[in-house]
Amino acid sequence: MSSFAVVGTGALGGFYGGLLARSGREVHFLMRSDASFVKTHGLRIDSKLGDFHLPQVNVYDNVHEMPKCDNIILALKSTQNHLLAQLLPPLLHERSIVLVLQNGLHVEQSALDIVGPGCVAGGCCFLCSNKVGPGHIRHLDYGKILMGPYQGLGDTETGPTMSRLNALQQEMIDAGIDCHTTESLTLARWRKLMWNIPFNGLSVILNSSTNKIMGHPASRALAESIIREVRQTACDCGHSIEPEFVQFMMDHTDEMVPYDSSMRLDFLAGRPIEVESIYGNALRSADRANVDAPILRTLYRQLTFLADNRASTAI
Numbered sequence: 001m002s003s004f005a006v007v008g009t010g011a012l013g014g015f016y017g018g019l020l021a022r023s024g025r026e027v028h029f030l031m032r033s034d035a036s037f038v039k040t041h042g043l044r045i046d047s048k049l050g051d052f053h054l055p056q057v058n059v060y061d062n063v064h065e066m067p068k069c070d071n072i073i074l075a076l077k078s079t080q081n082h083l084l085a086q087l088l089p090p091l092l093h094e095r096s097i098v099l100v101l102q103n104g105l106h107v108e109q110s111a112l113d114i115v116g117p118g119c120v121a122g123g124c125c126f127l128c129s130n131k132v133g134p135g136h137i138r139h140l141d142y143g144k145i146l147m148g149p150y151q152g153l154g155d156t157e158t159g160p161t162m163s164r165l166n167a168l169q170q171e172m173i174d175a176g177i178d179c180h181t182t183e184s185l186t187l188a189r190w191r192k193l194m195w196n197i198p199f200n201g202l203s204v205i206l207n208s209s210t211n212k213i214m215g216h217p218a219s220r221a222l223a224e225s226i227i228r229e230v231r232q233t234a235c236d237c238g239h240s241i242e243p244e245f246v247q248f249m250m251d252h253t254d255e256m257v258p259y260d261s262s263m264r265l266d267f268l269a270g271r272p273i274e275v276e277s278i279y280g281n282a283l284r285s286a287d288r289a290n291v292d293a294p295i296l297r298t299l300y301r302q303l304t305f306l307a308d309n310r311a312s313t314a315i
Contacts, residue, residue, distance in 0.1 A: 001025050001026070001171065002026075002069075002168075003026040003067070003069040003070045003071070004020055004025060004026065004027045004070070004071045004072075004073060005028045005066060005067075005069040006020075006027060006028070006029045006030065007072060007075060007087055007091075008074065008077070008080075009029045009030070009034065009038075009043075010075065010131045011127075011130050011137055011262070012075045012101060012125060012129060013075030013101075014029075014043060014045065015045060015129050015137050016073065016075070017029055017075075018054060019175045020171075020172070020177075021043070021054055022052055022175070022176075023175035023176065026069075028060065028067060028069060029057055029058060029060065030061075030087070031059055031060070031061060032061065034134045034135050035059050035060065035061035036061075037134040037135050038059045041135060042055040042056060042057060042135065043057050043135050043137075044135060044137070045137050045139060046136070046137070046139065047137075047139035048139060048140065048141065049139065049143070049176065063087050063090050063091065066091060068091055068092060069091055070093075070095065070097070071096070071097050071099060072092070072097070072098045072099065073099050074098060074102065074111060075101050077102070077262075077266070077272070078103065078104055078107045078110075078277035079271075079273070079274055079277075081107070081110040081111075085114050088111060088114050088115055089115075092115060092119075096119055097121060097160050097164060097165075098115055098119055098120050098121070099121050099123055099147060099168070100123065101123045102122075102274075102277065103192075103196055103200070103262070104189070104196070104276075104281055104282075105189045105193060105282050106153055106186075106189075107122065107277045108122040109150075109153060112152055112157060117152075117157040117158045117159070118158050118159070118160065119160055120149075120159055121147055121148060121159055121160050121165060121185075122185050123145045123148075124145070124147075124188050124189060124191075125145050126142045126146075126192075127139075127141075127142050127143050128140040128142055128256065128257060128259050130260075141256060141257050143178050144179070144180065145178070146180045146181070146182055147169070147185075148165070148181060148182040148183055148184065148185035149183070149185065155186070159185075162183060165181050169181050186239060187239045187240075190234035190241065191241060193230055193234070193278065193282055194230045194234075194241070194245065195249055197279065197282065197296065197299065198222075198227055198230070199213065199261055200262070200263035200264070200278060201263070201278075201279065201302075202219065202222065202223060202226075203264035204261075204263055204303060204306060205302055205306070206219060209260050210253055210258065210260075210261070211258040223253075224246065225295060226295050226299070227246050227249050228246055229293060229294075229295045229296060230282070230293075231243070231245065231246055233286050233293045233296065236289060236291040237285055237286060262274075263278075267306070270310060273303065273306075273307050273310075275300065275303045275304055275307050279296065279299055279303060280300060283296055283297060283300050
């Protein structure tokens with residue numbers, strides 16, 4: 001079994017890292033404010049897969065005290081990627097894989113710029129999970145990871161081989177994680193954006209959870225229009241997505257438990273929101289391909305204003 005470092009132990013890192021640790025794997029958690037609490041009280045996961053408590057986990061608040069690991073799971077929000085130059089190098093050895101589990105498009109580029117080609121992968125997480133207290137994660141629904149090698153903005157760099165990712169996938173499956181691999185990470189990212197772009201943004205702009213957005217005819221129609229534009233933008237950028245996937249995303253959201261997006265929770269708490277990784281990077285990809293995306297551009301401008309205004313007033 002290989003070793004894991006979890007950088008960012010919030011709703012996502014705490015859930016997946018907790019499952020890996022419960023399965024007996026060597027897992028090292030980098031935390032900030034929760035480190036002292038978790039050292040004393042452990043990590044608690046309330047999950048539809050079964051609640052569990054890990055009374056003793058390897059917790060650090062200083063990356064330089066952590067061992068080098070085979071797999072580094074990057075579970076920080078992309079708004080903290082400016083810290084990666086400090087956080088990643090101490091954890092790496094010559095065979096390490098960096099798995100970037102963040103929302104958005106080309107979010108892996110920040111890690112690639114630091115660690116170089118051959119070891120950066122990305123993962124799309126389909127997960128409803130919230131951090132509800134220090135060292136306390138509540139998993140509401142789903143949990144799938146779809147991961148693949150990252151090849152850079154120009155699709156020219158070399159990511160980890162599929163055999164290495166398949167071995168990592170098997171370790172995650174053995175730990176109870178619904179994990180899959182793909183050779184087309186950018187396509188997987190665009191498909192995930194068909195949910196993230198409408199529902200993260202609308203949850204902030206309309207100040208509503210997913211069930212309220214889907215429950216009103218006007219907001220429901222708006223969400224569907226955004227999903228259709230994101231699909232068309234992806235296709236125009238060279239990533240084919242079947243038209244039927246629009247209705248799948250609508251049906252999928254109808255079936256979800258009522259959920260506050262991570263972007264809305266961050267916004268309400270006065271934390272930075274992932275405007276650039278989800279909207280800005282998608283828009284820049286569209287611009288590089290000379291693709292018009294008017295709704296996406298409107299959302300980006302609205303959320304940029306709201307993010308800047310929130311940042312200027314939050315204490």
